[in-house]
Amino acid sequence: MTEKDLVELIDSIRRQKCEKQYLEIKKALGGTSKRLYDTFSSFSNQINGGTIIFGVDEKAGYEVTGVYDAHDLQLQVKNAAEQMEPIVRTFFTVAEYEGKIVVSAEIPECEPENKPCFYKPAGRLRGSYVRVGDADMPMTEYEIYCYEAFRKKIRDELRPVERATADDFSRDKLNILFAKLRQEKPQLANQSEERILQLQGITDKGRPTIAGLMLAGDYPQAFFPQLGITAMAVDGYEIGEIGASGERFIDNKRFDGTIPEMLEGAMGFVRRNMKNAVIVDENGRRSDKPEYPLIAVRELVLNALIHRDYSVHTENSPIRVIIYRDRFVVENPGGLYGRLTINDLGKVPGDTRNPFIASNLEVMVDTENRFSGIPTVCKAMKDAKLPPPLFENYRGSFRATLYSDSRIIEPDDHTDPVICEKILRFCNDPKSKEEIAEEIGIKTPYYVVGKYLKPLVNSGKLGMTIPAKPKSKYQKYFSVTRER
DSSP, X not given: OOHHHHHHHHHHHHHXXXXXXXXXXXXXXXXXXXXXXXXXXXXHHSTTOEEEEESEEGGXXXXXXXOSOHHHHHHHHHHHHTTEEXXXXXEEEEEEETTEEEEEXXXXXXXXXXXXXXXXXXXXXXXXXXXXXXXXXXXXXXXXXXXXXXXXXXXXXXXXXXXXXXXXBOHHHHHHHHHHHHHHOGGGTTSOHHHHHHXXXXXXXXXXBHHHHHHHXXXXXXXXXXXXXXXXXXXXXXXXXXXXXXXXXXXXXXXOSSHHHHXXXXXXXXXXXXXXXXXXXTTOOEEEXXXXXXXXXXXXXXXXXXXXXXXXXXXXXXXXXXXXXXXXXXXXXXOOOTTOOGGGTTTSXXXXXXXXXXXXXXXXXXXXXXXXXXXXXXXXXXXXXXXXXXXXXXXXXXXXXXXXXXXXXXXXXXXXXHHHHXXXXXXXXXXXXXXXXXXHTOSOHHHHIIIIIHHHHHTTSEEEXXXXXXXOTTOEEEESSSOO
């Protein structure tokens, strides 16, 4: 950072009056802050690090106070940084702002194989922090374990299952796996079954592994009840919204079994609950267009099954599949693994949390272990003229979201296009929800809002007279697709 950059950054701080994910502010007028280790740790552990600004007083409305002594401050910060493991190497910039001296300390991101960076006197478990918004929060035991697992190359998928024996495999599933492996991998063609199982991570010294049960077990959930998929179809835009008959879910299923069986079950659930638009071409031929490209849905569900965390920390957490009115969401336990970041997805090869599961599934369900899943999803959404997928990495979980085309309001079990058309005609002049409910013959105005008005507003076909307060009792709706 140059002196000019620092001055411009302080200008921005004074305008916006806040700290940020990558920015911490310290007063440092009467001396160096005694507690810097939590920010050193959190910035070192996040992508691209962060910057501490000394000489700005947050409590005084972000007034620039200047620092007590720029030379001594840098020395004290350097000494504090050497109490970290690994040592934090700060980059300082000193500048003058309105006659006062300010200092910035840039904290670089720690190398992934050295994370988590922690405060040595407190130890790794108590001295590791993560940045959440503008706060430095202690890392959970699981977050620390994720870094440990990557650094030490711990393969939780290869954990032997103590209560399981060879009898807990499905002989039919093993036979199919043996046939495909010997066909696709010539090096295994002449190996014994026992040797193949060991080499492929299906067994460890004859005992089934987690990978083995999840790929070829009779019933893996007998040992790990939560290593399944919970699937929900919600009649609304958030979980908790109640349907017209008081139902919380349109459909709610749980899928157990091996990975291929859960994939098949989840795909059937999505097909059953996904809306379809009716397309009529210039020759009058009708065809159905699914709300989301099925290839994109399949890739996301399969990605969750392959890359979820199978450690003891998450074995009680299922994968979640949720269909909302306007989006499809898949969430799996275990955030991005290793050196991979959100910005890297689909662009560079990443580290694989479960390489044995991924490798075996190449031959079992015709998938690829070549990092093509995310590009396939992105291309499918683009080809369908839908918004790009959203990927989010949280503390211990990963979420993928597909958004539907909210402009399409087509016949399904829950939205009548005839009623939608009637509402649009009726709202040439602004109308209240009560007036609309009476017009279409429905007694409950709030049901009308959830079933019809919200989708029409989200699609841009209806406008609100008080958009800043969508739940106002004075709210009225008007058609924006017609001459008014």
